[in-house]
Amino acid sequence: MLTDPAGLTGLTTRAAALDAADPLAAVRDRFLLPDGVVYLDGNSLGALPAAVPAAVEDAVHRQWGTDLIRSWNANGWWEAPVRTGDAIGRLVGAAPGQTVAGDSTSVQLFNTLLAAARLRPGRRLLLTDPDHFPTDQYIADSVGRLLGLDVRRVPARDAAAVLAAEAGNVAVAAYAPVDYRTGELYDMAALTAAAHAAGALMHWDLCHAAGALPVGLDAVQADFAVGCGYKYLSGGPGAPAFAYVAHRHQEGFDHPLTGWHGHAEPFAMAGTYTPAADITRARIGTPALLSLIALEAALTAFDGVEMAAVRTKSLSLTGFFQECADLLLDGLGFTAATPRDPERRGSQVALRHPEAYPLVAALTARGVIGDMRAPDLLRFGFNALYVTHADVLRAVAELRDIAASGAHLAPAFQQRPTVT
Numbered sequence: 057m058l059t060d061p062a063g064l065t066g067l068t069t070r071a072a073a074l075d076a077a078d079p080l081a082a083v084r085d086r087f088l089l090p091d092g093v094v095y096l097d098g099n100s101l102g103a104l105p106a107a108v109p110a111a112v113e114d115a116v117h118r119q120w121g122t123d124l125i126r127s128w129n130a131n132g133w134w135e136a137p138v139r140t141g142d143a144i145g146r147l148v149g150a151a152p153g154q155t156v157a158g159d160s161t162s163v164q165l166f167n168t169l170l171a172a173a174r175l176r177p178g179r180r181l182l183l184t185d186p187d188h189f190p191t192d193q194y195i196a197d198s199v200g201r202l203l204g205l206d207v208r209r210v211p212a213r214d215a216a217a218v219l220a221a222e223a224g225n226v227a228v229a230a231y232a233p234v235d236y237r238t239g240e241l242y243d244m245a246a247l248t249a250a251a252h253a254a255g256a257l258m259h260w261d262l263c264h265a266a267g268a269l270p271v272g273l274d275a276v277q278a279d280f281a282v283g284c285g286y287k288y289l290s291g292g293p294g295a296p297a298f299a300y301v302a303h304r305h306q307e308g309f310d311h312p313l314t315g316w317h318g319h320a321e322p323f324a325m326a327g328t329y330t331p332a333a334d335i336t337r338a339r340i341g342t343p344a345l346l347s348l349i350a351l352e353a354a355l356t357a358f359d360g361v362e363m364a365a366v367r368t369k370s371l372s373l374t375g376f377f378q379e380c381a382d383l384l385l386d387g388l389g390f391t392a393a394t395p396r397d398p399e400r401r402g403s404q405v406a407l408r409h410p411e412a413y414p415l416v417a418a419l420t421a422r423g424v425i426g427d428m429r430a431p432d433l434l435r436f437g438f439n440a441l442y443v444t445h446a447d448v449l450r451a452v453a454e455l456r457d458i459a460a461s462g463a464h465l466a467p468a469f470q471q472r473p474t475v476t
């Protein structure tokens with residue numbers, strides 16, 4: 057039973073009013089969510105879109121089982137990476153012909169980051185964020201070792217100043233618009249402009265931005281970008297990632313993973329690599345078709361949905377979460393880790409608490425799913441396509457009840473599994 061602290065009734069009324077006025081409310085039906093579950097972990101693994109099971113069934117039984125190898129031509133398998141890439145491009149502000157889907161974020165990151173650095177020969181520095189997701193830092197280091205570059209870790213908020221001070225030395229600045237831990241949002245246009253003013257190229261990791269908020273890749277004149285398909289795009293576990301190569305760099309795109317699908321004439325079976333002239337150069341090898349088909353079907357959940365509307369609702373959800381947390385979690389040991397300013401907030405809210413793990417485990421046991429990042433962050437992601445304000449209130453109210461009652465101190469919630 058939830059306690060009824062002052063304010064809860066008012067919050068319940070507000071949540072109902074906000075949900076009743078939500079122009080995206082009907083989009084929730086495009087997802088298959090389990091009854092009774094509040095799902096606030098779509099920033100790790102998006103919920104299952106209703107269009108996916110039938111698409112995968114068709115891909116397995118008809119396309120693979122019946123049409124067999126003919127599917128490459130008859131069922132559009134060959135074009136799937138670019139077709140799906142363009143569908144993602146629409147969500148991240150990329151005009152057609154600049155985005156390709158396939159492989160993992162780590163692979164796409166390696167391929168595009170190294171190619172970007174090759175476009176700035178003679179420059180010795182690669183800038184990245186000490187708070188960047190680990191794979192981004194590891195791959196930046198690897199690219200640095202391969203090309204003989206110094207990798208300097210500069211926080212996003214200081215990057216423009218370092219770019220100005222090191223103008224002429226920086227080859228690439230590799231950042232994420234949204235901090236994966238705190239949800240802090242950075243100004244993509246300003247940082248891209250600072251990189252260009254220094255003669256450097258700008259590489260963005262959009263894992264926590266694609267499908268979560270408007271990203272104007274073309275508008276900000278980004279050079280390269282990557283992102284994953286399994287978070288806000290809801291493409292499924294291990295869904296293919298995507299890579300964006302701006303039109304102006306495609307001709308000079310000298311990437312290390314010169315797989316045969318990027319060849320100008322893949323079926324000429326030539327013994328040496330002649331790169332395709334367009335974005336198909338960024339293809340690598342045979343894509344994981346079943347996953348790609350699932351991702352393509354998942355993206356139909358965005359049909360007719362403008363990213364501006366997603367952003368409006370996302371800010372309403374995250375703002376409401378912060379408001380509920382202020383009222384209901386006061387005095388229970390939580391501190392806010394996510395900026396209050398909507399302009400500086402992505403689509404997640406993180407709270408700090410010394411008992412973050414058991415609190416998240418106890419919440420999960422009550423059907424409220426978020427996650428934690430060591431050592432002390434509770435993370436809640438808000439996919440505006442399927443999360444409601446009522447979900448937000450229930451999550452915070454349950455968290456209050458757990459923290460106030462000490463329910464999370466039970467031994468069952470102390471053991472950490474491999475994946476947190």
Ligand SMILES: Cc1ncc(COP(=O)(O)O)c(C=O)c1O
Pocket residue numbers: 160161162163189191192232236261263264284297
């Ligand atoms: C910013 C960022 N980059 C990359 C990844 C993961 O890369 P991969 O899809 O290769 O596991 C994540 C995963 O959470 C991430 O948050």
